Amino acid sequence: MNEIVEGLLKAGQLILSLDADLIEISLRSLRVTLTAVLISSIIGLPLGCWLAVRRFRFRRFVIATLNALMGLPPVVVGLIVYILLSRSGPFGVFGLLFTPTAMIIAQVIILTPLIASISHQAIRDLWAEYHDLLISLNTTRRQRIATLLWDGRRALLTAALAGFGRGIGEVGAIMIVGGNIDHATRVLTTAISLETGKGNFALALALGFVLIGLAVAVNLIIHSLSRTERSGRW
Amino acid sequence: MVDAAILPLTVTKAVVRRRGKVLVGPISAELETDGLTIVMGPNGAGKTTLLRLLHGMERVSKGQLTWQVPEPMARAAQAFVFQTPILMRRSTLDNVAYPLLVHGVAQTDARARSADWLERVGLADSGSKPAHVLSGGERQKMALARALIREPQIVFLDEPCANLDGRATREFEDLLAETRAEGTRIVMATHDIGQARRLAEDVWFIHHGLIHEAAPAEAFFATPKSPEARAFIQGDIVE
Ligand SMILES: Nc1ncnc2c1ncn2[C@@H]1O[C@H](COP(=O)(O)OP(=O)(O)OP(=O)(O)O)[C@@H](O)[C@H]1O
Ligand SMILES: [Mg+2]
Numbered sequence: 001m002n003e004i005v006e007g008l009l010k011a012g013q014l015i016l017s018l019d020a021d022l023i024e025i026s027l028r029s030l031r032v033t034l035t036a037v038l039i040s041s042i043i044g045l046p047l048g049c050w051l052a053v054r055r056f057r058f059r060r061f062v063i064a065t066l067n068a069l070m071g072l073p074p075v076v077v078g079l080i081v082y083i084l085l086s087r088s089g090p091f092g093v094f095g096l097l098f099t100p101t102a103m104i105i106a107q108v109i110i111l112t113p114l115i116a117s118i119s120h121q122a123i124r125d126l127w128a129e130y131h132d133l134l135i136s137l138n139t140t141r142r143q144r145i146a147t148l149l150w151d152g153r154r155a156l157l158t159a160a161l162a163g164f165g166r167g168i169g170e171v172g173a174i175m176i177v178g179g180n181i182d183h184a185t186r187v188l189t190t191a192i193s194l195e196t197g198k199g200n201f202a203l204a205l206a207l208g209f210v211l212i213g214l215a216v217a218v219n220l221i222i223h224s225l226s227r228t229e230r231s232g233r234w
Numbered sequence: 235m236v237d238a239a240i241l242p243l244t245v246t247k248a249v250v251r252r253r254g255k256v257l258v259g260p261i262s263a264e265l266e267t268d269g270l271t272i273v274m275g276p277n278g279a280g281k282t283t284l285l286r287l288l289h290g291m292e293r294v295s296k297g298q299l300t301w302q303v304p305e306p307m308a309r310a311a312q313a314f315v316f317q318t319p320i321l322m323r324r325s326t327l328d329n330v331a332y333p334l335l336v337h338g339v340a341q342t343d344a345r346a347r348s349a350d351w352l353e354r355v356g357l358a359d360s361g362s363k364p365a366h367v368l369s370g371g372e373r374q375k376m377a378l379a380r381a382l383i384r385e386p387q388i389v390f391l392d393e394p395c396a397n398l399d400g401r402a403t404r405e406f407e408d409l410l411a412e413t414r415a416e417g418t419r420i421v422m423a424t425h426d427i428g429q430a431r432r433l434a435e436d437v438w439f440i441h442h443g444l445i446h447e448a449a450p451a452e453a454f455f456a457t458p459k460s461p462e463a464r465a466f467i468q469g470d471i472v473e
């Protein structure tokens with residue numbers, strides 16, 4: 001109990017003093033995860049929508065695979081990316097291991113199935129509602145997808161935010177491929193892990209509170225931005 | 235939108251099948267250029283399926299539909315009002331404007347025409363509301379405006395008044411009468427006999443997926459030929 005209070009106080013202290021290390025790793029956390037979410041959304045959102053609208057032979061199989069991939073253990077993803085990027089691996093020449101780029105790659109692999117799967121579900125429901133109207137109006141597939149993406153934009157935003165939530169708190173994969181190197185690849189989650197291991201519970205907790213605060217802040221900012229839209233009631 | 239007349243429509247022995255079961259047909263019928271046809275029949279008779287068949291939304295497994303112009307062109311001059319109105323997650327104004335927007339009409343033009351239509355159906359004040367806050371009667375009026383905004387030559391309506399009270403039904407029927415007076419062909423399903431009597435110029439009585447009787451309204455209501463139709467008009471339960 002004491003440690004939690006101490007952690008809170010320490011968190012307040014670190015933030016108020018604009019601790020340089022804290023700011024550095026917080027910004028790195030944000031940069032890695034936001035980049036990964038952006039890339040995953042660019043792949044995952046249209047993929048999810050396309051799977052909802054398009055009927056083809058292996059559709060069920062693709063969807064089942066996607067849902068299974070959603071549960072990929074991050075440590076295993078980290079391990080595979082590590083092997084691929086390590087010096088002797090197929091992509092070793094790029095020297096990406098233990099860089100933020102490697103962390104982004106691992107997170108994209110973890111987040112894309114999640115974002116695609118959530119957006120697929122949302123768009124599938126919307127498509128069921130709109131189906132008859134869009135068919136009756138003789139729309140092309142392209143027009144349908146555009147309509148569904150636009151009218152489903154709030155649900156898609158939620159999918160992206162779910163990806164952000166998973167990414168910002170993820171530690172297994174980025175620990176392996178990033179290596180938690182000070183001033184290079186250390187982020188909030190790996191720092192927490194490190195400080196806990198060293199027995200610095202107050203500092204670890206303080207970082208934890210910063211992490212939670214960051215996640216909440218990003219969600220609030222994005223929601224309030226999207227609410228300023230005129231038709232923002234969905 | 236489409237200048238060439240798409241009607242009359244000739245239906246020749248058309249059948250709709252699902253999973254090997256015949257839902258509707260074989261149907262042979264003619265839709266003339268002018269008129270208001272009421273499709274009547276008990277629940278499950280096949281009214282919805284028949285209207286969807288005519289509108290080209292059901293795959294015809296046998297037989298054919300022949301419009302006066304090629305099928306894609308004919309589709310552009312038709313509209314459909316569904317049994318439960320489909321509400322897009324947009325404002326009422328944008329719901330009604332959607333058929334224009336999706337087919338490339340510029341936003342300002344589409345919205346202006348949508349506003350005109352909302353005024354005509356008595357929803358002038360509701361344009362900025364999200365569609366899902368509209369009442370049942372308002373939703374159907376919105377759906378009608380959305381159906382008519384592309385100025386179709388024919389509009390199909392599937393029991394649009396099934397969930398409306400007396401006043402809302404009368405308002406909706408007035409709008410239909412106006413639409414009819416402007417020369418739009420109307421085909422509407424209902425199992426409300428009072429409504430059929432008020433509106434019908436001719437009646438198709440459908441039962442177990444077949445048109446049992448197709449007759450001018452007066453003749454149909456005065457002397458229904460089939461026993462099922464007679465029972466249905468008298469308000470008996472038809473099975
Ligand atoms: N997708 C479908 N698959 C299988 N059977 C169907 C399907 N759609 C409709 N049917 C069946 O076809 C028959 C006709 O249905 P339809 O909806 O056309 O009747 P309806 O006259 O419109 O009924 P209601 O008055 O209840 O609206 C029913 O027996 C129904 O169960
Ligand atoms: Mg029906």
